[in-house]
Amino acid sequence: MSFEAPLLEVSGVTLRYKTPQHLVTATYRVSFQVYPGDRFILLGPSGCGKSTLQKAVGGYMTPTEGEIRLKGQVIRAPGPDRMMVFQEFDQLLPWKTVRQNVAFALEASRRLSGKEADDRAMHYIEKVNLTKFADSYPHMLSGGMKQRVAIARGMAMEPDILLMDEPFAALDALTRRKMQDELLMLWEDTRFTVLFVTHSIAEAIKIGNRILLLTPHPGRVKAELNSVSDPLEATVLERRIQQMLFSDELKETADA
Amino acid sequence: MSFEAPLLEVSGVTLRYKTPQHLVTATYRVSFQVYPGDRFILLGPSGCGKSTLQKAVGGYMTPTEGEIRLKGQVIRAPGPDRMMVFQEFDQLLPWKTVRQNVAFALEASRRLSGKEADDRAMHYIEKVNLTKFADSYPHMLSGGMKQRVAIARGMAMEPDILLMDEPFAALDALTRRKMQDELLMLWEDTRFTVLFVTHSIAEAIKIGNRILLLTPHPGRVKAELNSVSDPLEATVLERRIQQMLFSDELKETADA
Amino acid sequence: VSTVRIAKQFGISYLPLTVMEEEKLFEKHAKEEGLDIKVEWLRFTGGSGMNEALLSGNLDLAAGGVGPMLTIWGKTQKNIKVKGVAALNAMPLFLVTVNPAVSSLKDFTSGDKIALPTVKTSIQAITLQMAAEKEFGPGQQNKLDPLTVSMGHPDAQLAMMGGRSEITAHFGSSPFQELELKDRRAKKVLDSYDVLGGPHTFNLVWASTKFVDENPKVMKAFVAALEDSVQRIKSDPAAAAALWIKAENSKMAVADAEQIIRAPENDWTTTPKKMMSYLDYMNRAGYVAGKAKDWRDLFFNLIPNASGS
Amino acid sequence: MRELINAMALQQPAMRPEIVVPDSSSPTMTVVEKPLSKLELLYNVSMFRKALILIALAVIWEIYGRILNNDLLFPTFSATVSAFLQSVIDGVLPARAWASIRILLVGYAIGVLLAGILTAIAMASRIGTDFLETMTSMFNPLPAIALLPLALIWFGLGNGSLVFVLVHSVTWAIALNTHSGFLSVSKTLKMVGRNYGLAGPRFIWDILIPAAFPSILTGLKIGWAFAWRTLIAAELVFGVSSGSGGLGWFIFENKNMLDIPNVFAGLLTVILIGLVVENLIFQTIERRTIQRWGMQT
Amino acid sequence: MRELINAMALQQPAMRPEIVVPDSSSPTMTVVEKPLSKLELLYNVSMFRKALILIALAVIWEIYGRILNNDLLFPTFSATVSAFLQSVIDGVLPARAWASIRILLVGYAIGVLLAGILTAIAMASRIGTDFLETMTSMFNPLPAIALLPLALIWFGLGNGSLVFVLVHSVTWAIALNTHSGFLSVSKTLKMVGRNYGLAGPRFIWDILIPAAFPSILTGLKIGWAFAWRTLIAAELVFGVSSGSGGLGWFIFENKNMLDIPNVFAGLLTVILIGLVVENLIFQTIERRTIQRWGMQT
Numbered sequence A, B: 001m002s003f004e005a006p007l008l009e010v011s012g013v014t015l016r017y018k019t020p021q022h023l024v025t026a027t028y029r030v031s032f033q034v035y036p037g038d039r040f041i042l043l044g045p046s047g048c049g050k051s052t053l054q055k056a057v058g059g060y061m062t063p064t065e066g067e068i069r070l071k072g073q074v075i076r077a078p079g080p081d082r083m084m085v086f087q088e089f090d091q092l093l094p095w096k097t098v099r100q101n102v103a104f105a106l107e108a109s110r111r112l113s114g115k116e117a118d119d120r121a122m123h124y125i126e127k128v129n130l131t132k133f134a135d136s137y138p139h140m141l142s143g144g145m146k147q148r149v150a151i152a153r154g155m156a157m158e159p160d161i162l163l164m165d166e167p168f169a170a171l172d173a174l175t176r177r178k179m180q181d182e183l184l185m186l187w188e189d190t191r192f193t194v195l196f197v198t199h200s201i202a203e204a205i206k207i208g209n210r211i212l213l214l215t216p217h218p219g220r221v222k223a224e225l226n227s228v229s230d231p232l233e234a235t236v237l238e239r240r241i242q243q244m245l246f247s248d249e250l251k252e253t254a255d256a
Numbered sequence C: 001v002s003t004v005r006i007a008k009q010f011g012i013s014y015l016p017l018t019v020m021e022e023e024k025l026f027e028k029h030a031k032e033e034g035l036d037i038k039v040e041w042l043r044f045t046g047g048s049g050m051n052e053a054l055l056s057g058n059l060d061l062a063a064g065g066v067g068p069m070l071t072i073w074g075k076t077q078k079n080i081k082v083k084g085v086a087a088l089n090a091m092p093l094f095l096v097t098v099n100p101a102v103s104s105l106k107d108f109t110s111g112d113k114i115a116l117p118t119v120k121t122s123i124q125a126i127t128l129q130m131a132a133e134k135e136f137g138p139g140q141q142n143k144l145d146p147l148t149v150s151m152g153h154p155d156a157q158l159a160m161m162g163g164r165s166e167i168t169a170h171f172g173s174s175p176f177q178e179l180e181l182k183d184r185r186a187k188k189v190l191d192s193y194d195v196l197g198g199p200h201t202f203n204l205v206w207a208s209t210k211f212v213d214e215n216p217k218v219m220k221a222f223v224a225a226l227e228d229s230v231q232r233i234k235s236d237p238a239a240a241a242a243l244w245i246k247a248e249n250s251k252m253a254v255a256d257a258e259q260i261i262r263a264p265e266n267d268w269t270t271t272p273k274k275m276m277s278y279l280d281y282m283n284r285a286g287y288v289a290g291k292a293k294d295w296r297d298l299f300f301n302l303i304p305n306a307s308g309s
Numbered sequence D, E: 001m002r003e004l005i006n007a008m009a010l011q012q013p014a015m016r017p018e019i020v021v022p023d024s025s026s027p028t029m030t031v032v033e034k035p036l037s038k039l040e041l042l043y044n045v046s047m048f049r050k051a052l053i054l055i056a057l058a059v060i061w062e063i064y065g066r067i068l069n070n071d072l073l074f075p076t077f078s079a080t081v082s083a084f085l086q087s088v089i090d091g092v093l094p095a096r097a098w099a100s101i102r103i104l105l106v107g108y109a110i111g112v113l114l115a116g117i118l119t120a121i122a123m124a125s126r127i128g129t130d131f132l133e134t135m136t137s138m139f140n141p142l143p144a145i146a147l148l149p150l151a152l153i154w155f156g157l158g159n160g161s162l163v164f165v166l167v168h169s170v171t172w173a174i175a176l177n178t179h180s181g182f183l184s185v186s187k188t189l190k191m192v193g194r195n196y197g198l199a200g201p202r203f204i205w206d207i208l209i210p211a212a213f214p215s216i217l218t219g220l221k222i223g224w225a226f227a228w229r230t231l232i233a234a235e236l237v238f239g240v241s242s243g244s245g246g247l248g249w250f251i252f253e254n255k256n257m258l259d260i261p262n263v264f265a266g267l268l269t270v271i272l273i274g275l276v277v278e279n280l281i282f283q284t285i286e287r288r289t290i291q292r293w294g295m296q297t
């Protein structure tokens, strides 16, 4: 398995935002490989370019430097093979109900249609515990409910690679644990690849099998670690990651 | 101190959304009192009406039943005495830079003006670690950065009561800890009252002195607990809250 | 009043007013009456706007075709009593066509379109109806109406001569009709003088009774000035032509303008002609409610010695 | 640092007993609402409020008309209404109105289509955007008369030219609104659409149009109003064969004959059609779309 | 359940060595960018692209004009330009254009103000909204000639009436766009504004107007274009005192004298003013506001 070709290859990618007044470098020469079946975590402080990296993989941004290859092909445009769950709450189509939102994603990307799409949609809506709200419009949902619909949509698409940007951030502890378990169970079923942004170290260890640590703004690779499943090892790893991430902080404090 | 009159009195409040097709009850006969200097936490599963309750306290919704009193007066309209930090990422004015956003809040509510407002703004922007981005417009910020600006704005207003709706949800572990500490330090300085929504039990215990637990949709009061500061006690309390919140879940599983 | 507001429209038929304006004849004659007035000259593009201006009290003297004048006369007999002051001219109107197959009204088919200023109400439309009544017999006056199309003179001329539209005929006025007839393709199908049986007034000046009653001296001066300018035109057509070209900033050749002014059928006179014929027809056709026994009923008593009709 | 905060945390405000609510087993939740008075309920109906406004306007018109007492310029409301009823009974006004509406609908439909195409081109590429911007800023200010020569060459007299002029008056306003609406669609929604693999017309139809619907609807309303204005004015410029002709011609004819109550009856018809279209069509669309979707509040 | 997942987690894909990057101490980050070719750079300038479009349009005009070969109906571009230059050198065209622009600006300013007031009223209460909706749906479709009698009574002949008609053509479109823009402002932003204690005019000025700026700007553009259209048409209806008169009158006069190249020179002036206003004024405003604020992309 380890000799397989990487599914996603990010090599020396620098991402920049050009605005009339500013030039913001979001990530600087970031490289990593995601292999098929990986649950790959991007972990790093706020503003370090995690979302930007995901958007580049999603095909929304062209790197200033370096390149991103999916199955050997340079990524040029977005597509339903890389389904995204965005960080923003306004990622649902406001003119569609919850079930239509999920079903439409399937139809628009020509995965399923009609009854089948609807059935699949309802299946995943049930998984995120929103059956009661299947016919509500997004503006009638709470923040966490909106994110759950987006998660259901992302999962329902059963894509080659699922890009999730802090999908569970708005969820309470219980719901969050349920969603995490759902994700892992689904992964167990279909062995899709997932590129997952989170800011919770515990979540990273639980969800991921490989964790990429990024430095603060602009994001550079600090380390790429394997995750562990044993609770004791997990505590050790958590502390290790904490130290790696917070070392800058500690240094700063020492300087001050 | 315990004989003081409550600052905020929520008594038997039912909150409902009326849409042409639906009638959604968000909370049902919720009562609680917040005393001056309280760090009052609302804790509950996604969609249980935490944000709705905050909006009612903020003055944006009128209860269908019951009433909400601030300093003995029924709340009728929003105002700068109850500064809100919303859950949504689009709460910054897009046409103002980070520093203008914070300064404008001070000016619009006639707290401070001119240089003073700007100084106070920069002070709090530094606290949330965004000095480098003080002159950026909101659309150039990451999700977590936007939320930090909103936090800075809320704190800079130094209101009688600060209403914060999952303010730290989008923040990474390190930044989050920093923000929590900032909030507590600020509280130490000015002893304002804060009504804080969170979905993290640990955060609730760390931040709050009083924790309100709500049932799932529609939200009713399940318990109102005191927080603790001793790490050991905290673990016990955490487990207790977990049990109270997850009991429904466990029952459901048992039923199935 | 200290300021008299007077309006005219476009076309060489308003020449007497142009001369009056350029030579400041009105002011001159007013001074002779012992009045020091200011004259404000306004321009309108049609009789309807002018009538509204008159009714709203923003205009004292209006100048236009027979049609609008008779209409407003008929409508105001019960209130402000608008009447004619004096005529400006008697000029024929030609129906010109570029369709070689047409030589009389009978030859028009549904493939032809006749452009005129406004269907049904303009003097050209009325004249066409009168001609149709003559040509096809009583009760047939509306026979050609379906072919008529409302269009401003320049647009109509451009459309017809441009040869790109279904407009094959234009019932216009001077100088458009003369310009059109210069083209080899164009020919005259109808002459309004033939329809009316002689020269008829084309343009005239009208005002409200109130204004005339309150300003007898001004009106006297105006009529005198008008007579004066008519005399000048008659005595020196070349000068009048040059003056008109200059005042209007026209690209027309002075000789062409002079030719129109000199043309025998174009009579520069303050005497109204064939007003009653028009009124009779319009009354019969239901366009104007009021009746008059004599042309003097239509006019103020300012040109008492004229032998109008 | 941690210790400091923990130390601080001891200085808690007002310690008070904990509350634990037993599992309430009341499945029926009764909510006691304050009832509204009849007047309030009536006032809540937008039709009622609008009727009030209309009545007030009519009364003002009537009074002002009587004060002016100038029937040839500005008739009273009652005179207008009686002329209106007369013409309606005659069948003249309905026929004229229908003639106008028919042309209007054709021109409007083509204008909307054209605006759609122009905006689609504008969304497809940068030069498309420049093209739309340039065309709009050039042609939108041109009055209908400017188009007369081209209209005559291309469509001749009659309805073809009228439709052409209508299209001119409708297209730019709708295109401007639609384009600006498209540009204002949230980046996230656009990314979602692309993510589904939508592109070209499907992207526009499935994502941009619903997302920009408030702007588009405003464009449609403005286009509709300007189509009326233009049609009525254009019937004069473009000439009408006698016997046919729409509302514009009805107004103009009566104006020429100084039959002012009839002129106002014609205008009243325009007003009434405007009210009907706004309240029956546009409001319904609004209620079913942007209001249901929570896009406007 | 927990155990199940933990068991699953053992079946990990591709185990591979960990990577730890040492603290890179390179403070200067050099980025190697692919340079763009000269042509690409030039093409990136919107002015350049627009110039291309304009040249293309001019060429099409010239060619079509020559093919038609009908100077009476549709002169060539070159004939129009030479007539234009002639009239500019004369000083006639600038004077006329200036006369029009002056009135236009007055009417536009009043229209914008009025639209602002109407929208403010509409935002203040429900009956205000109904009032705006009713007024707009009633009056927006009315052509300028409908206002003639009232204009004459209230303002007499001349500029007052022209301004009145202009206001009518500007107000409704801007009010509609502004109002719909206000309604579409995100709920959260409105709540933020209220939270600051803003209300009434300050709320509108500080929150609603900037938040709805894309819509408002579209309204201003449409209003501007329709002001031109209306002005040119209205100058004919209202007549003119001798010697004065604006562009509309210039066009009409020349048409009367069958000086068609001059007519088109007048129209060309309108087009040029449209281009200048769009590219110098509106585009600049757009760049400084909604584009800088990231409200449109």
Ligand SMILES: Nc1ncnc2c1ncn2[C@@H]1O[C@H](COP(=O)(O)OP(=O)(O)OP(=O)(O)O)[C@@H](O)[C@H]1O
Residues within 6 Å of the ligand: A017, A018, A019, A024, A025, A026, A044, A045, A046, A047, A048, A049, A050, A051, A052, A053, A087, A199, A217, B139, B140, B141, B142, B143, B144, B145, B170, B172
């Ligand atoms: N549209 C934009 N224009 C300019 N700069 C931007 C834009 N979006 C993001 N940035 C900048 O890029 C950097 C990385 O942003 P990004 O959203 O990728 O961060 P992130 O890692 O997702 O942070 P968070 O955890 O807070 O969401 C930030 O410094 C931000 O200021």
Ligand SMILES: Nc1ncnc2c1ncn2[C@@H]1O[C@H](COP(=O)(O)OP(=O)(O)OP(=O)(O)O)[C@@H](O)[C@H]1O
Residues within 6 Å of the ligand: A139, A140, A141, A142, A143, A144, A145, A170, A171, A172, B017, B018, B019, B024, B025, B026, B044, B045, B046, B047, B048, B049, B050, B051, B052, B053, B087, B199, B217
């Ligand atoms: N605008 C609205 N219209 C109708 N129903 C709404 C609206 N907003 C919220 N609701 C409903 O009210 C209930 C409570 O929503 P609320 O936003 O208060 O939840 P919350 O506790 O904040 O959840 P979260 O933790 O997910 O943010 C939900 O069931 C939701 O569907």
Ligand SMILES: [Mg+2]
Residues within 6 Å of the ligand: A050, A051, A052, A087, A165, B142, B143, B144
């Ligand atoms: Mg992010």
Ligand SMILES: [Mg+2]
Residues within 6 Å of the ligand: A142, A143, A144, B050, B051, B052, B087, B165
């Ligand atoms: Mg919430």
